[in-house]
Amino acid sequence: MRHMFVDADDYLDKNCYEQIVKVLEKNNSIDFIRYNLNVVGSNDTCFKSLYELSDTIYDFSKLDDRCLSHFVTRKENIDCLVMLLVIKSSIAKKLQFNNKLTMMEDVDFYLQLFFKKPIGYFLDKKLYNYYVNPNSVTNSPNYYRKNIFGVLDTNVELCKKLIKSNYERIIPDVNSANINTIINTVQKLYEYDKTKYIEVSNNLKTNGNFIELCKNSGKMKLNKKVIIFLILHCNIKIQILYLNMRKIIKKK
Numbered sequence: 001m002r003h004m005f006v007d008a009d010d011y012l013d014k015n016c017y018e019q020i021v022k023v024l025e026k027n028n029s030i031d032f033i034r035y036n037l038n039v040v041g042s043n044d045t046c047f048k049s050l051y052e053l054s055d056t057i058y059d060f061s062k063l064d065d066r067c068l069s070h071f072v073t074r075k076e077n078i079d080c081l082v083m084l085l086v087i088k089s090s091i092a093k094k095l096q097f098n099n100k101l102t103m104m105e106d107v108d109f110y111l112q113l114f115f116k117k118p119i120g121y122f123l124d125k126k127l128y129n130y131y132v133n134p135n136s137v138t139n140s141p142n143y144y145r146k147n148i149f150g151v152l153d154t155n156v157e158l159c160k161k162l163i164k165s166n167y168e169r170i171i172p173d174v175n176s177a178n179i180n181t182i183i184n185t186v187q188k189l190y191e192y193d194k195t196k197y198i199e200v201s202n203n204l205k206t207n208g209n210f211i212e213l214c215k216n217s218g219k220m221k222l223n224k225k226v227i228i229f230l231i232l233h234c235n236i237k238i239q240i241l242y243l244n245m246r247k248i249i250k251k252k
Helices: 016-026 065-072 103-114 141-164 168-192 194-205 208-215 222-233 236-251
Strands: 001-006 033-042 054-061 084-089 119-131
Touching: 001 222, 016 033, 016 119, 065 103, 065 168, 065 236, 103 141, 141 168, 141 194, 141 208, 168 194, 168 208, 168 236, 194 222, 208 222, 222 236
Parallel strands: 033 119
Antiparallel strands: 001 084, 033 084, 054 119
């Protein structure tokens, strides 16, 4: 028996089950299948191909840093989305969503799955249709605030799991990916709602998880380093001056 996940607004490709059965008929020992998706409702775009493991079997008892980092840091649009998984029921029952997390719960779920040392098949076919609602609450200041602090909380949980499973070597990559996500969202929040930005900036200045994440991140672009420095060490007027200057420069 296998477990699948489908959100209410989304739908599977008409050939989805047929493609899954074909894979399982060739190798029934596979513990999970991970396929790709189309994004519907936003110019009907589609995500890039799945990592370099496309259409191959991968034994996670031999999980290497590069593969794990690629998924956990979500490189090249390789998002950890549970609705792209078909999981053997005996393994799915051992996994659970962390109800304490408000963002990136799927990444935490993937780590749990990978650390069960399953055998996975990465099917490079777009079998899932992900609907993007143009009127979604993702374009609200409260969503941006939730995203910023939610990613901070999830980063802590991911690092704990990586340390426990002896993969602390990729923590700088994970930190770097998540701080970049946070700063990108901070900039969007400023453009959307300056009052909410001031509130969030003041909270970040004294947030222990944010301060620790900034200290232990890997590579970042200079402009993001500047924004982090301004949030941690400068007043709101200087932050606003810098962000306004960036907007003017971008328009030119």
